[in-house]
Amino acid sequence: MTAFHDYGQAFALLKENANEAWRDYTRHDFVEGLKDGSLSKNNFLHYLKQDYIFLIHFSRAWGLAIAKSQSLDEMKAAATTVDALVNHEMALHVTICEAAGISEAELLQTVEEAENMAYTRYVLEAGYSGDWLDLVAALLPCVLGYGEIGKRLKTEKTSDTYQDWIKTYSGEEYQDVCYNVGKLFDIGLRNRLGDAYQQTPRWQALNQIFLDATRLEVGFWTMGMRG
Amino acid sequence: MTAFHDYGQAFALLKENANEAWRDYTRHDFVEGLKDGSLSKNNFLHYLKQDYIFLIHFSRAWGLAIAKSQSLDEMKAAATTVDALVNHEMALHVTICEAAGISEAELLQTVEEAENMAYTRYVLEAGYSGDWLDLVAALLPCVLGYGEIGKRLKTEKTSDTYQDWIKTYSGEEYQDVCYNVGKLFDIGLRNRLGDAYQQTPRWQALNQIFLDATRLEVGFWTMGMRG
Amino acid sequence: MTAFHDYGQAFALLKENANEAWRDYTRHDFVEGLKDGSLSKNNFLHYLKQDYIFLIHFSRAWGLAIAKSQSLDEMKAAATTVDALVNHEMALHVTICEAAGISEAELLQTVEEAENMAYTRYVLEAGYSGDWLDLVAALLPCVLGYGEIGKRLKTEKTSDTYQDWIKTYSGEEYQDVCYNVGKLFDIGLRNRLGDAYQQTPRWQALNQIFLDATRLEVGFWTMGMRG
Amino acid sequence: MTAFHDYGQAFALLKENANEAWRDYTRHDFVEGLKDGSLSKNNFLHYLKQDYIFLIHFSRAWGLAIAKSQSLDEMKAAATTVDALVNHEMALHVTICEAAGISEAELLQTVEEAENMAYTRYVLEAGYSGDWLDLVAALLPCVLGYGEIGKRLKTEKTSDTYQDWIKTYSGEEYQDVCYNVGKLFDIGLRNRLGDAYQQTPRWQALNQIFLDATRLEVGFWTMGMRG
Numbered sequence: 012m013t014a015f016h017d018y019g020q021a022f023a024l025l026k027e028n029a030n031e032a033w034r035d036y037t038r039h040d041f042v043e044g045l046k047d048g049s050l051s052k053n054n055f056l057h058y059l060k061q062d063y064i065f066l067i068h069f070s071r072a073w074g075l076a077i078a079k080s081q082s083l084d085e086m087k088a089a090a091t092t093v094d095a096l097v098n099h100e101m102a103l104h105v106t107i108c109e110a111a112g113i114s115e116a117e118l119l120q121t122v123e124e125a126e127n128m129a130y131t132r133y134v135l136e137a138g139y140s141g142d143w144l145d146l147v148a149a150l151l152p153c154v155l156g157y158g159e160i161g162k163r164l165k166t167e168k169t170s171d172t173y174q175d176w177i178k179t180y181s182g183e184e185y186q187d188v189c190y191n192v193g194k195l196f197d198i199g200l201r202n203r204l205g206d207a208y209q210q211t212p213r214w215q216a217l218n219q220i221f222l223d224a225t226r227l228e229v230g231f232w233t234m235g236m237r238g
Numbered sequence: 239m240t241a242f243h244d245y246g247q248a249f250a251l252l253k254e255n256a257n258e259a260w261r262d263y264t265r266h267d268f269v270e271g272l273k274d275g276s277l278s279k280n281n282f283l284h285y286l287k288q289d290y291i292f293l294i295h296f297s298r299a300w301g302l303a304i305a306k307s308q309s310l311d312e313m314k315a316a317a318t319t320v321d322a323l324v325n326h327e328m329a330l331h332v333t334i335c336e337a338a339g340i341s342e343a344e345l346l347q348t349v350e351e352a353e354n355m356a357y358t359r360y361v362l363e364a365g366y367s368g369d370w371l372d373l374v375a376a377l378l379p380c381v382l383g384y385g386e387i388g389k390r391l392k393t394e395k396t397s398d399t400y401q402d403w404i405k406t407y408s409g410e411e412y413q414d415v416c417y418n419v420g421k422l423f424d425i426g427l428r429n430r431l432g433d434a435y436q437q438t439p440r441w442q443a444l445n446q447i448f449l450d451a452t453r454l455e456v457g458f459w460t461m462g463m464r465g
Numbered sequence: 466m467t468a469f470h471d472y473g474q475a476f477a478l479l480k481e482n483a484n485e486a487w488r489d490y491t492r493h494d495f496v497e498g499l500k501d502g503s504l505s506k507n508n509f510l511h512y513l514k515q516d517y518i519f520l521i522h523f524s525r526a527w528g529l530a531i532a533k534s535q536s537l538d539e540m541k542a543a544a545t546t547v548d549a550l551v552n553h554e555m556a557l558h559v560t561i562c563e564a565a566g567i568s569e570a571e572l573l574q575t576v577e578e579a580e581n582m583a584y585t586r587y588v589l590e591a592g593y594s595g596d597w598l599d600l601v602a603a604l605l606p607c608v609l610g611y612g613e614i615g616k617r618l619k620t621e622k623t624s625d626t627y628q629d630w631i632k633t634y635s636g637e638e639y640q641d642v643c644y645n646v647g648k649l650f651d652i653g654l655r656n657r658l659g660d661a662y663q664q665t666p667r668w669q670a671l672n673q674i675f676l677d678a679t680r681l682e683v684g685f686w687t688m689g690m691r692g
Numbered sequence: 693m694t695a696f697h698d699y700g701q702a703f704a705l706l707k708e709n710a711n712e713a714w715r716d717y718t719r720h721d722f723v724e725g726l727k728d729g730s731l732s733k734n735n736f737l738h739y740l741k742q743d744y745i746f747l748i749h750f751s752r753a754w755g756l757a758i759a760k761s762q763s764l765d766e767m768k769a770a771a772t773t774v775d776a777l778v779n780h781e782m783a784l785h786v787t788i789c790e791a792a793g794i795s796e797a798e799l800l801q802t803v804e805e806a807e808n809m810a811y812t813r814y815v816l817e818a819g820y821s822g823d824w825l826d827l828v829a830a831l832l833p834c835v836l837g838y839g840e841i842g843k844r845l846k847t848e849k850t851s852d853t854y855q856d857w858i859k860t861y862s863g864e865e866y867q868d869v870c871y872n873v874g875k876l877f878d879i880g881l882r883n884r885l886g887d888a889y890q891q892t893p894r895w896q897a898l899n900q901i902f903l904d905a906t907r908l909e910v911g912f913w914t915m916g917m918r919g
Contacts, residue, residue: 077528086551094548097540129356136359139366142823203894211886301758313778321775324767369596432665440657579911583810590813593820684806
């Protein structure tokens with residue numbers, strides 16, 4: 012029953028700091044369109060195709076998180092995530108797309124849009140140039156933002172048009188991922204910066220990364236609506 | 239008198255392949271506005287501020303090129319470039335901005351825009367995830383595109399409003415940089431992929447990187463015009 | 466029945482080129498001591514403890530291989546490997562060590578020896594500075610060398626003292642890993658350098674990496690015998 | 693007159709923590725042989741040849757430090773260092789070697805020894821997997837250790853055989869480098885971990901890196917004596 016837990020202390024603070032950008036991201040027109048079914052099918056399909064490419068780079072970022080881990084727990088968490096992503100969720104994504112009329116061949120020929128590149132490359136670069144904390148701080152807006160959106164839409168939705176999407180991210184399985192990633196980050200922060208991590212300049216830098224990544228997520232939704 | 243030389247064989251091929259995107263980039267409204275002076279001062283200042291942040295990440299990318307070098311010549315070229323960038327050109331940029339009414343304090347507080355992040359992080363990530371060729375292929379659109387634009391605008395300009403900018407990039411010093419970087423890439427290609435490099439799948443992948451990076455440069459100009 | 470297959474074309478060529486170093490590695494006194502049981506228990510335990518630390522960095526390297534992949538097949542292969550390593554084999558290693566009288570606490574306090582660092586950091590650095598090919602070329606001596614040693618010792622062993630070790634690496638499961646990794650590298654080579662990959666300078670560079678890594682593996686065995 | 697300054701607060705603490713390893717490194721037989729002239733010329737030449745390869749990777753590591761910088765000051769310091777290394781010191785090294793009877797061709801054909809690889813790859817990998825602090829912590833034993841050895845040998849030397857080497861590292865120019873790098877690290881630490889950096893787990897991790905790197909430097913001298 013971890014699904015009702017929150018996503019940890021650091022996330023609560025990062026989100027508060029990102030404030031407006033966080034609201035722009037989690038209450039974007041795209042999201043509201045999922046909620047009330049007003050999002051056009053074209054937009055949704057456009058998003059799905061870009062999301063497939065996104066998942067490839069997102070998986071690569073979790074692979075990098077393994078290389079950047081400092082404990083076996085961090086390695087295990089990232090390895091489990093990446094295995095789930097590339098050996099299961101991407102296949103699921105292909106199935107969903109096929110059901111929606113997008114063949115795998117079409118998926119693979121999708122031209123990656125600028126906003127898509129912008130977010131994934133930002134995450135990967137933050138990870139390569141920084142350490143595990145920088146990498147995970149850049150991944151959090153995606154992982155936990157989807158969890159938060161899923162939870163809210165489950166309650167607030169007024170249409171069943173996008174219920175599959177909502178079920179996926181509000182479901183216990185995904186919510187557990189969020190709970191675990193949030194906890195992993197809380198522990199990782201303390202294991203590196205100590206209990207007084209909020210007093211370190213690093214914490215400010217991590218807030219900046221979280222904020223930048225959140226802004227780039229806003230762009231991702233906006234791109235979806237161009238489809 | 240290297241200034242009249244072209245920028246090498248590989249560049250000619252990459253550019254031809256990028257075709258439309260290359261034209262969109264090198265003949266962007268922003269560029270045409272520099273040519274005929276119709277670009278608003280606000281747009282130019284907006285661009286200058288973003289360009290300062292750009293130079294930081296561009297310098298980091300050249301630093302990475304040192305780490306990724308396979309010959310002393312490659313190391314020397316990148317070291318010279320990065321030294322020129324951080325110990326001279328960035329100071330020059332500050333001077334130019336001050337003359338245009340932007341203080342250094344204002345420069346440092348500039349919020350990095352999404353299109354700016356998109357290009358620089360793409361370059362750095364291509365470099366980290368790939369090898370020296372991937373990194374330099376992603377840097378080329380910026381380095382050589384500016385050289386090509388500078389050369390053309392020197393001849394075609396109908397206004398002196400942006401003559402300093404045009405002089406910088408059409409000047410012998412910058413043209414020499416372009417000539418040398420183009421040559422370095424030609425040699426680096428052959429030293430890794432052989433004389434038949436155009437027959438390798440790697441060459442296709444490098445064309446894709448060059449194309450993606452060119453598309454992201456288009457976005458950079460468009461961002462400039464939003465200022 | 467893949468267990469009887471060889472480990473691919475590239476490996477055969479790399480091994481031939483590494484020649485003496487390959488023999489020094491695969492016919493090291495440590496290996497011969499596993500074969501005839503003459504290796505002292507102290508040496509073996511010393512090796513096991515170092516090998517635990519080795520597995521951590523080896524897993525990190527496979528994590529990096531995910532980030533460096535250019536196809537979903539490459540990502541899947543690396544993700545499966547890393548998941549097996551950190552979620553199963555490392556636990557198995559702890560069990561083996563406990564059976565041999567080394568507690569997990571002792572394992573975690575092991576001071577990493579220079580030869581151990583030398584090999585794992587070489588692999589990771591080759592991967593970070595180069596591309597997927599460089600990384601995998603540095604991993605091959607370990608993955609495939611153990612497979613080759615296991616196969617030979619299964620037939621040639623004159624003692625059952627180290628039969629568990631020999632069974633692990635001669636077993637079908639591990640042999641399948643070797644077969645698949647060898648094939649993955651063959652395909653990865655062609656997908657990047659083309660069918661004429663042996664004509665490229667990159668191929669020479671990959672041979673150098675394989676040779677360096679093999680020499681560092683020799684040092685690893687020698688370290689084991691110091692225990 | 694910065695030459696008489698020490699190398700900063702963090703270095704003093706790191707050195708104290710590395711204790712025995714630091715003494716083994718800075719008072720190694722190789723070093724004592726430089727002091728009293730008892731080091732054989734063969735050993736010295738062997739060291740010089742390996743040191744040339746070392747400088748290549750050391751320069752690459754400083755290049756990476758540019759990519760990993762978080763301030764313009766850090767970028768400038770690394771860019772100046774790397775420019776000095778590849779555009780001046782490596783040429784100087786070639787001259788010294790030629791004077792000692794080693795041609796540049798011979799230099800370039802030197803086979804890199806395991807202990808050499810072990811240290812440089814450790815540094816680079818610490819940098820790639822970690823952040824700027826990890827990278828610089830791994831570089832410090834080399835940069836500052838040579839400074840400390842140089843200073844001591846200048847006073848204690850009983851032979852002029854290796855006075856050129858001693859002059860280089862005890863000279864004001866090199867001592868200034870040490871002073872500046874020590875200060876850069878002190879500032880970099882506080883800019884990331886805060887004034888209470890010694891209370892963070894990160895500080896312990898940096899001490900471990902410094903210790904590991906120091907141990908690998910011991911191996912480098914030992915290798916020198918095998919020549």
